[in-house]
Amino acid sequence: xxxxxxxxxxxxxxxxxxxxxxxxxxxxxxxxxxxxxxxxxxxxxxxxxxxxxxxxxxxxxxxxxxxxxxxxxxxxxxxxxxxxxxxxxxxxxxxxxxxxxxxxxxxxxxxxxxxxxxxxxxxxxxxxxxxxxxxxxxxxxxxxxxxxxxxxxxxxxxxxxxxxxxxxxx
Numbered sequence: 458x459x460x461x462x463x464x465x466x467x468x469x470x471x472x473x474x475x476x477x478x479x480x481x482x483x484x485x486x487x488x489x490x491x492x493x494x495x496x497x498x499x500x501x502x503x504x505x506x507x508x509x510x511x512x513x514x515x516x517x518x519x520x521x522x523x524x525x526x527x528x529x530x531x532x533x534x535x536x537x538x539x540x541x542x543x544x545x546x547x548x549x550x551x552x553x554x555x556x557x558x559x560x561x562x563x564x565x566x567x568x569x570x571x572x573x574x575x576x577x578x579x580x581x582x583x584x585x586x587x588x589x590x591x592x593x594x595x596x597x598x599x600x601x602x603x604x605x606x607x608x609x610x611x612x613x614x615x616x617x618x619x620x621x622x623x624x625x626x627x
Contacts, residue, residue: 465488465491466494468494469491470498473500479500480502480503481505481541483505484506484508484543484544486506486531487537492534496535496536502537502538504531504537504540505543506520507543509542511550511553517556521560529567532571540571540572540573541574542560544577548576557575558587561588572591573588590619591619
């Protein structure tokens, strides 16, 4: 984030000029100035926690408090269409899975019409999706999203949820 008060408006304008309609600001919920600019321009925003901490009671409380605060602060922005619990979280730990599902329920209670994902950027075959409205996949090993059928990575990541792929074609 910039301390320049005009930065977010310039950024949103440039994103829209390039033809994009969605911004995932990696592991950041977005400040109010960014969300105001996105609301005005019709840019969709993914509001995201830094990380879902879950191993100790203090971490659980801290993460839940941050989750509730982020949603409470940002839920009246029409640009915010997606709550994300963090990036590349570890769903092989049953403690995480139980907490992740609790956070999903909290989000649906506080902001029922907004989509929720439990993590962004994790390969689907490496995680239990649990409660999640979308599947977000970080990277696809082919150069074109128009011809995904030839990607072995994509073939093992079939899901019954809508899929958003980013970081295309390394």
